[in-house]
Amino acid sequence: MSEKKSCCCSAAPKLLFACSGGADVGALADQVARKLTADGVAKMFCLAGIGGRVSGILKTTEAASKIVAIDGCPLNCARKSLEEAGFTDFGHVQLADLGFKKGESPVTEERVMTAAMAVAPHFANLS
Structure with missing residues (x-):
């Protein structure tokens, strides 16, 4: 049986929020967050819960060691x-800044890997 990697054993999880929007680059952001979660780098968390001001999701996000x-x-x-929910201390990666253009960037394994490698260093200095 394979051992599942865990990013969130401590009291302060490392959280990822992906736009997961309707465009191809939104789908790519979603898949990057899912890959980094599967790899144990951080935990993908619910952006809709942030927008809906769901108390449990807000509390967990407030307790995060990195967002x-x-x-x-x-x-x-x-x-x-x-930001609308009051969070200001977080990292941000925009896939367009990495050269992924909306409507021209369907999800591929190579694109997910490239983008994941740009996001992962945001968590490198955390235990």
């Missing part, structure tokens, strides 16, 4: 959702 938002396009919906 990173992954946005697919320059609209920055994930970043803005966190």
